[in-house]
């Protein structure tokens with residue numbers, strides 16, 4: 001059918017038409033170089049990713065919610081992740097909110113957590129530790145996640161985690177919603193010569209099989225504890241309670257024998273006793289312990305910027321003291337999840353998220369569990385523009 005308005009309705013010298021043609025004249029060489037560099041420095045994507053121009057770690061333009069170059073605690077940024085073995089601790093972001101079932105926004109979590117650390121120095125008075133002096137820590141940027149596909153995002157996160165731990169480096173993961181708890185443990189577990197215990201701080205048990213027909217942020221421990229060397233009997237969950245504990249998840253915990261400690265338990269027996277139980281449970285016949293800290297375990301009044309705020313949680317002091325106690329014997333990895341900057345009015349949720357990581361690392365340094373590898377200062381300079 002011919003358009004009766006053809007040739008009449010058009011605008012003389014239409015810019016839209018000019019631009020449509022002009023794009024064909026623009027070069028693409030730099031973009032192709034960028035893709036090559038992303039893959040060289042950020043590794044090829046997981047096998048399930050069809051678009052082979054994507055990498056595992058974000059090093060270029062995409063995705064736009066990842067890859068900001070400000071680093072955690074202004075630690076050195078490691079451009080080429082193939083060199084990660086030079087470091088003792090590698091921080092990376094898993095910017096994902098495809099697993100949220102209420103408030104989204106955790107895809108901005110890594111960015112928000114890193115930015116919050118601009119407030120902190122590298123020295124902690126009462127712990128007597130200076131991380132800049134004592135710890136070889138680098139930031140290796142963010143994982144390329146696929147917002148429309150949670151399973152592909154999981155594959156990317158597992159691949160990133162596997163890269164770090166297979167190089168003998170201690171992983172610190174900036175979430176991301178709590179669905180990442182499954183792919184992080186899946187990436188870590190194969191590299192351990194024994195069982196891994198999980199110390200899980202949360203208001204929610206997160207042990208149901210699916211939520212809204214998918215593996216969401218309410219489900220990581222169902223799937224993680226299906227991994228052969230990550231048994232539920234080594235899963236200890238601290239701070240559980242309130243009105244958001246789906247009964248399906250409670251049933252799974254009962255069947256599999258996970259250990260649940262409520263906020264009431266913490267109040268009744270005190271943090272020393274709770275830490276003792278947590279360590280005993282997580283380390284029982286295990287070779288490694290992973291810390292998964294959902295920031296919503298802290299009372300919602302202190303951490304508004306989170307996906308599922310639940311009033312009545314731990315006080316910040318209680319949470320930090322627990323972190324210090326459970327970190328003392330040494331951990332094998334840390335993740336902090338559910339920090340959602342769009343809901344974080346005054347950045348206090350991000351600040352609490354970074355404090356959990358900083359206090360845990362500092363205690364491990366003080367106890368001699370970390371800080372064994374000298375900092376490669378010649379190669380990776382500290383500072384805001386380190387590159």
Ligand SMILES: [Mn+2]
Nearest residue numbers: 202204294296
């Ligand atoms: Mn939670």
